Amino acid sequence: MTTNTIQEKKYFGISNPSGAVALNHNLFVVADDEDNVLRIYDKNVPDKPLQTISLSAVFKGIIADGEDLEIDLESAAEIEGIYFWLGSHSSSRTGEYREARHRLFAINIKAGVKGKFTVSPAGGIYTSLIRDLQDDSRFDRYHLGKAKKTHAKGLGGLSIEGLASTPDNGLLIGFRNPLSGGDIKKGRLEKGKALIVKLKNPFEVIHELKAKFADPIELDLDGLGIREITRRKNHKYLIVAGPYHENIATDDHKRKAFQLYKWSSKSGKLNHLKKKELDSLNIEAALFYPDNDDCVQLLSDDGGLAGANGFRSLSLTL
Template sequence: MDQKNYEGSSNASGAVALDGNYFVVADDEENRLSVFEKGSEQTLKPAIALSRVFDGEIEDGKGCEIDLEGAAAIGNVYFWIGSHSTNKDGERRPSRHRLFALQIQRNAAGEFSGQRYGRIYRTLIDDLILDRRFKPYRLDKAVGIAPKASGGLSIEGLAATPEQSLLIGFRNPLAGGTEKNGRLQDAKALIVPLLNPLNLLQGQTATFGDPIELDLGGYGIRDIAWRQGDEYLIVAGPYHANEDRSEKHRLYLWHSNKPTHKPKRLDADLGELNIEAAFFFPGQTDWVELLSDDGDTKGFQCVSVRL
């Protein structure tokens, strides 16, 4: 396991590789993206301000954060998703109900910039509520419950598939389970396949696959990353706040062609790391990059784990 500290983004929450040397990171408290060079300590300037890329549709300021939580790439189109959650007090935040994409370019001076790709999709949860297949997850109730409470709503994982669809991973709500001492036990994590993301952002109606429930030992999904073929790496963690850090994050390998099979848990000691994002550099499927949001205002840790 190789660990590096990066400065310039203090609340890393989603990340994706741009190529074999550069990766882009979202901050869940600011509507901006930061580009880093592998192994270099500081972010490259300028950051990509989403309020400029999506002029008038994304704003900065208190209560306007998208709470970016997941990232995925389909070709040269980079998708980002908000948590779709309320704030910690259960107050609704429409700014978090967003799935959008942009293309990222680098100029001759080495500066990165973004250009929007199509529209911003704002009605994911509304569309799922209208789809009878998702009725058991009570998303109509979850949308008004705090994200780390039992039955609340929080999206944290996003992965692209070789078929150019997206897998949307929920930290909360979980499926099934039983209440014990105020906590949900033995529930399964939810994945929603979004089958037409590229066309969706060009104006088509959303098309979903059947819901997928995964046994992650009662944990929800913190991130998903496509590895190779039909194989994905999943970062799993408790749905609740876990304030005492008593429940450790886990890594799993899952094969999408066997959706009902229990994912394989990996023997990886992540210690006290609070993993928020995972990605692979192109062609480096034996090493996964894990980003930890540890509340450090100076930056974040990136841990490379050999699989």
């Protein structure tokens, strides 16, 4: 199955987009994993953001800015006009625990005066996702206690990069790492399956109630982890899959290209969308606009490119 390219653009202001969601038919809000700031762009104006939102100002005294305090925001999802955001829950490069990254929270984003939006908290911040999963024996085989102390992109590390809504107002949480099963060859895991966790009660956990999870979901993405998951409509999703590791070419390993999959959470059907145009992209965000679930906008984290002063966007019909 193939897709058709619609348009490629470049936006300025940040180079590391790492989660985005549409606000209306023309605007999207995007996170940068290097700071605790959200930015609103017009999809038709490849320029600097129309508005910036400091999360430390929204959650005063709770979210702070500074070294090692970035949430490492990775994905977003909208449920009934409320916008949920998720941190990576990963450790530092040396395996040190980073408390600030263990966050799931929700905000209201409302149109205000003079084209600006007002932003306010929609509840508190949920910080015990990994601990709650560790307390649930269904997730024992993922060894999350060890994973959270391991380099995020190492074997058995911990990194969460996907978040999507469900028809019953839950959230699907997609793991880049760890993967399940597979074989270790020349220092890398091959043929592992990607993990999705359904959080059944996101509105309750941001009001300090106990988390409720469905059974773990494992998907065969050709050994890749989940780098983004976004809902198209009903039970249909688009998954961006990419390597769990640093993805640096070596004598033993080639660089891996990102892949797209269509998946139904109801039937379990999974289709690989082969697309050559993705080979040069480092996709960290994907979004659909209202009433247009056949066209996806993919955002590339271009912070690793020399002289990067923005990020690329590729729109595809599916």
